[in-house]
Amino acid sequence: MGKMSSATLILSCEDRKGLVAKISQFLFQRDANIIDLDEHVDKNAKMFFIRIEWELNGQANLTDDFMNEFKKLADGINANWDIKLSEDKKRLAVFVSKYDHCLLEILWRYRNKELHADIPLIISNHPDLEPLAKQYDIPYYCFPITKENKREQEKKELELLREHNIDTIILARYMQILTPDFISEYPNNIINIHHSFLPAFIGADPYKKAYERGVKLIGATSHYVTEELDEGPIIEQDVIRISHKDSLKDLIRKGRDLERLVLARAVDLHVNNRVLQHGKKTIIFE
Amino acid sequence: MGKMSSATLILSCEDRKGLVAKISQFLFQRDANIIDLDEHVDKNAKMFFIRIEWELNGQANLTDDFMNEFKKLADGINANWDIKLSEDKKRLAVFVSKYDHCLLEILWRYRNKELHADIPLIISNHPDLEPLAKQYDIPYYCFPITKENKREQEKKELELLREHNIDTIILARYMQILTPDFISEYPNNIINIHHSFLPAFIGADPYKKAYERGVKLIGATSHYVTEELDEGPIIEQDVIRISHKDSLKDLIRKGRDLERLVLARAVDLHVNNRVLQHGKKTIIFE
Amino acid sequence: MGKMSSATLILSCEDRKGLVAKISQFLFQRDANIIDLDEHVDKNAKMFFIRIEWELNGQANLTDDFMNEFKKLADGINANWDIKLSEDKKRLAVFVSKYDHCLLEILWRYRNKELHADIPLIISNHPDLEPLAKQYDIPYYCFPITKENKREQEKKELELLREHNIDTIILARYMQILTPDFISEYPNNIINIHHSFLPAFIGADPYKKAYERGVKLIGATSHYVTEELDEGPIIEQDVIRISHKDSLKDLIRKGRDLERLVLARAVDLHVNNRVLQHGKKTIIFE
Amino acid sequence: MGKMSSATLILSCEDRKGLVAKISQFLFQRDANIIDLDEHVDKNAKMFFIRIEWELNGQANLTDDFMNEFKKLADGINANWDIKLSEDKKRLAVFVSKYDHCLLEILWRYRNKELHADIPLIISNHPDLEPLAKQYDIPYYCFPITKENKREQEKKELELLREHNIDTIILARYMQILTPDFISEYPNNIINIHHSFLPAFIGADPYKKAYERGVKLIGATSHYVTEELDEGPIIEQDVIRISHKDSLKDLIRKGRDLERLVLARAVDLHVNNRVLQHGKKTIIFE
Structure with missing residues (x-):
């Protein structure tokens, strides 16, 4: 390269x-x-x-x-x-909650030097993944979120991000909805992974909805975050085949592999300056 | 076999x-x-x-x-x-409008004896595809539909279907919505092809909606028809990758190949008694 | 466009x-x-x-x-x-033997104006597909091939190709191996479809070999023809999943859908000047 | 479940x-x-x-x-x-050399309880991956292999396997060829991951061969090990699309994701008693 x-x-x-x-x-x-x-x-x-x-x-x-x-x-x-x-690296903050699979995928690629970026910190609303962060020697900051303290906690998070010169935020199955104020501080630079083939199954519990609808494929979508939930420009999506034999638990398990890879591919495109946004769309230079 | x-x-x-x-x-x-x-x-x-x-x-x-x-x-x-x-064959009526690709796919498999079924007739609301039906020696009946004559025309269609002992109806890009009365005459035996990855882009113009949303994959879904539009049990679906380089016209062109194959696979499963329906879902015995 | x-x-x-x-x-x-x-x-x-x-x-x-x-x-x-x-069209001759699926796919796209090319003639070593050619009003020439008459028949074919200003030859499951002399008349302009995921299963009976090896995916490969059998630059390939339930007959049936689409995509790239060859490789401008 | x-x-x-x-x-x-x-x-x-x-x-x-x-x-x-x-677990020994991606994938699924098995030990011919084994608290045994000591080292490995009641061996990119004697101790219970779409590119350097051949898809294959190199019954295989833009390094990088998932799926099928072998083939009960 x-x-x-x-x-x-x-x-x-x-x-x-x-x-x-x-x-x-x-x-x-x-x-x-x-x-x-x-x-x-x-x-x-x-x-x-x-x-x-x-x-x-x-x-x-x-x-x-x-x-x-x-x-x-x-x-x-x-x-x-x-x-x-090309040798300059984007500086990423990874936001997580309790699921570890997307974070682990990113950290593994980071340590392998496959991910061309720096990850100065991990932010979470739960303490659960701190041990994983420690294994990779990355500072982990925990900001528990309630309805009442959300704006205040976001302010502290933003300060921390500024301190570390973060330019891109990765929501690696972060289970909080960011406020418009927060989003406006990182326009076009917050990447989310949604566990469905958007625009199917917007919002909560997409696997449950997919299970109940009886679809034959499930998907994952990585997109830039905008004020409208799950409506930002799509960077990458993919699907895998399921069948009537798969329980809801199986969907969640199979979906994990998709989520990991789709998010990792999207982050890779972003950090290598391969994505341009225009309206609700992305141009991907592969 | x-x-x-x-x-x-x-x-x-x-x-x-x-x-x-x-x-x-x-x-x-x-x-x-x-x-x-x-x-x-x-x-x-x-x-x-x-x-x-x-x-x-x-x-x-x-x-x-x-x-x-x-x-x-x-x-x-x-x-x-x-x-x-196993040697008994389902008797299919294929409903079409003006697009020929799904009909051609079915007729080609029919003539090749790859489709284990009889096709005693084709019904359309337009005369356009009569020459294609003739090439395959299948009677073609044209029932133009207006708001006013819909129920009357459907009655004539049903008579014709009964006459020919039809047990399954294939909507091969038939651009009319059937009335609940018509549907109730063929419960669980009307198969449609919808040109999106359901439940994304229900209803009209799914390719246009997909184009505007900027998705990275487009899909096609074959499902049983119920009274609720595009909500019946899904038999088969599939997707293909697109990119920002694809115009709406490209989506339509690429989608045609998907629609053909997804419908053909669904019809194949149905005529070989490989589908059971339960609620909004199907069990597929492959 | x-x-x-x-x-x-x-x-x-x-x-x-x-x-x-x-x-x-x-x-x-x-x-x-x-x-x-x-x-x-x-x-x-x-x-x-x-x-x-x-x-x-x-x-x-x-x-x-x-x-x-x-x-x-x-x-x-x-x-x-x-x-x-861009409005100038390549002039294709399609070579076939007895299988009709690849020819039908090409003719269907040709009539639909989806294939941006002219097809002045079809050449075969068997009379079987003449009726299909007639349906599409394309002259069909039959040159039965034996070991003894191969060079002589090829000469007649080449004359015919010159007469019709053919610049590209499509081998749509043509079951004869062309002589080096013939190939040298159309360097880089003969496209074949091989019914395996090359370089696996080079030569005869790839489905049988795939069946016996117990692979979990079967493929099709479209490539330019060179003197070395199945070794020319690959334009396009694809695969589909099979299982232990599939008999050899099922492989052949499922493979047909692959062969059709892979060949059609390769021809489409070629006629739109989207392929450059270099050594054993192709550069595909999609 | x-x-x-x-x-x-x-x-x-x-x-x-x-x-x-x-x-x-x-x-x-x-x-x-x-x-x-x-x-x-x-x-x-x-x-x-x-x-x-x-x-x-x-x-x-x-x-x-x-x-x-x-x-x-x-x-x-x-x-x-x-x-x-169903609650009884197979006992796996994972064999590795220097590449960590397949091992990491297995350990991650193991810790998440997604892999229904026990992993009492990891065996390697190199010390490199010991730290990773330590992170997951799994004993790591290093047996450097030379031409001279191979049989002797294998004997020590077999003793260790017996001691730990190992019933299945996973070769997670283990870069040594096992002797027939070793293989005969674990008939039908050694699983390998080969980084090509077998039977294409048997043996060493499959990505290099794929790069030189100019294929449009690369694959990975997980199979049971028999005396014939890369010829054992295939459990699972998959492919991903590449293009002329991909360097050999890109193939290796993209292939890693395939190898991980294909091996993980094969191991999952094996430990849940979903594979039967017959001759060169497997029957997979999904």
């Missing part, structure tokens, strides 16, 4: 002629070697989306000059954009 | 001890050789479901005696049941 | 700096609007692969000037390339 | 009439309530396979009488069979 000496741009703007030429020319003039370019035009929405990765090399380094000049280019086309060094 | 010389029982009743022994003993005493037995107990619902296939052989032939004695056994356990010779 | 007013380039060459800029600049200077660009660098092979689609518009039309100038660019980077108008 | 008060029989024998009746009658006479019965006849091999689970209840308890009488029945039909209490 050569992550150590490359940079990545993701950018979206209104579509117009010459965008690819303009951007690739900018890089070529700075002697950059493009090693991956993926571009998408949404003709309905009249939007342009691009992800480019190039090898750093003399002038193509992310100097202030480089960044300032690119800013001019981007301003000229009214773009949303982000450039980062 | 040895379909020519075997018989199949499907049976459901309240669960109790000794049901397998009772039924298998009945067959053994008549010198039957069981070649396939699949049994399921739903502990929640306290229900027993079984499918048995045996080779016909002297006393195990489906004589009046055999059937009367089995009826006594079944009455004793208050069972719903059906026994049929 | 807007296929009516766009053009597509596919190009491969040794990797070097500035290729994307050079090519996109070329298009931008001719006022082209790039609507899709996908690029891939194989670092191991040090190769660059790109597919670009742009809207035709004044200077970006494929005039002789445009083509000559692009040829200069391409010669300068020693590239293999092809540019075609 | 009600595992605490049930028993399970798996049995295979030559097929003949009345086997289901004979066995179910035996249970019924002892007042057993059959809660799951799955039966399969392989007509080619003329073999009968059955798995029955029943609730323990007075006479149906696995007393010496019960077992002796069932032995008579089984001897009369010349059957291979096994009866066990």
